[in-house]
Amino acid sequence: MMQDAKTILIIEDETDLILGLTDAFEFEGYRVHCAQTGEKGVDLAAELHPNLIILDLMLPGMNGYNVCEAIRRRDTVTPILILSARSQENDIIRGLEAGADDYVTKPFSIGELLARVRAIFRRIAPDREKNPSRLIHVGDAVINVDSYTASVGNKQTDLGFYATAILQLLDERRGEPVSRDEILDAVWGIDANPTNRTIDNFILKLRRVLEKNPAKPRHILTVYGQGYKLTQ
């Protein structure tokens, strides 16, 4: 079992939190490595090729956003889940734009974090094999479902797998509205427990990448009282 144990890299400066998280993840059978500074985290991410990275935004020295961007320059695929003490919308959006896949705001329960991590792994495994390099077209953008990236002209942007998964679901039902609850169930699963607001943040991220004018979207539409719809 230890042979195919998944490796998690935790980049966090609070010693108590590191100890708590390490215990909890090891108990679940994960192999855990920790870095207490952003610089060390970037190095370990390149050296260890972890299966998932948990990244605190508030770090001494190099902050979490810069760490996220530095990791993403080399690696667009490894899921990054950010921990933020600040539940402010702007911090979350900025983290997602720096290339993070998901976030949990402090204080959080370890159970919730474990559920999110399990959901991430559940989501990655089958998709990789089912659809090795499916492409989705949205306006002028081409989204590669396999690499979680969007290309508009010469510019390639990392979407992260949650934003990509939401887009995949909207694409499968293109032209009809999909409710936030359906998105939560299909993308996160029932044991992880993000809020509807989480989905709105990922939609915001998708619009910023895929829409010419994100404030007046033409492709990813809000259907009042029903959810979101990808146009034909």
Ligand code: CA
């Ligand atoms: Ca911190």
